[in-house]
Amino acid sequence: MKPIRVLIAKPGLDGHDRGAKLIARALRDAGMEVIYTGLRQTPEQIVAAAVQEDVDVIGMSLLSGAHNYLFPRVVELLKEQDADDILIVGGGVIPDDDIPALKEAGIAEIFTPGTTTTQMIEFIKTNIKR
């Protein structure tokens, strides 16, 4: 069976990737192939990597506060590439008030502090579009 492929990305100017690495590890242990691209990625780089790697999911982690621009920008670029079948989730320090607009923009789910890795894995497994 084809393993689920996930791109874990750190968009923008945010040098903190403990969380992203932890998630990558948890998804690996759940049997997924996790592509980690490193820090400070532009939305363009994230989308290019997602297209070349043909991932099922993009998970973005952001703690800097620029999520309202960067997350929707990734969705927009994916649409331009006809790759909007990819499931997009986000996580990090995201204020509750921002979440409805992000979901409206096409982010399937936002995982805030306190979410367990099991919840994320379940969400991905039930929501990927195959």
Next chain:
Amino acid sequence: MENLIQLSLKGNKRACAKLITLVENYPEEAEKVLKEIHQYTGKAHIIGITGPPGAGKSTLTDKLTKGLVDQGYKVGIIAIDPTSPYSGGSILGDRIRMQDLALNTNVFIRSMGTRGYLGGLSKYTKNALKVLDAAGYDYIIIETVGVGQSEVDIVKTADTILMIMVPGLGDDIQSIKAGIMEIGDIFVINKSDLFGADRTATEVNMMLDLSMNMDRRPPVIKVIASKNEGIDDLIAEIKSHIDYLKESGRLIERRTKNLKLEVVELIESELRKIVITHTDSENRLDKEVINILNKEKNMYEVRDEFLGGINGKKD
């Protein structure tokens, strides 16, 4: 699928990526795709980059690719990292060292997990390679997993093999052992600003001087990939190796030999399927294994019985 193939041949990256997914995961579709693209393959030059974990294979791949792209070539990269034998998952982190390449229109990078395959590649690396070859990439770089001493499958796949070494990984006895040290076409001492680089280079040179039956002695070159030093020399050596392969007829020889192995493997895997499905009704294999354990039979008798079953079916 036909549409994907046409788009990929024209250079569409999304189509190319989708085809790689097909040939990596779905054997029936893979067969159809590979049959269709067969006539477009064989043009790319395949560079294998191998060496121990942490030697700088990804960084070197990044710099080498930039150098080749600057010279006007299109470069495809297949970067392989290990799959967990426990969960089946993997962390594919080679792209971290290749961030600047993501947006380059002349570069395509694909990460693959080994998925239980032990030779330093993944089982379907060759399939992915053919998709990239057909898509028009001039050079395809295969970066193996970090290897130990005997993961030499890259020999069966690449035209030019770069063996990446770093100072300080052991004494000169390491360089006279069999296996991984015998497969390099070009030896690259990376991190050559570190203490011991000259000694490592000398040891490799001495090892190579002992190999009498070579019509081409592999060069040993020192680079510092992170600082982009020595990369031009490396590209020159790769091109010189390509010239040698072509002029000496070794390229055809090498590819013919590898192709033969690939065909044999293909036949073997099909035979295995036939033996198991045609003769393993009612878990016969499991029962016979118990018989072997209990010393009621030996494994050669069991083999003959299984193969006899196939012959019986033919008649």
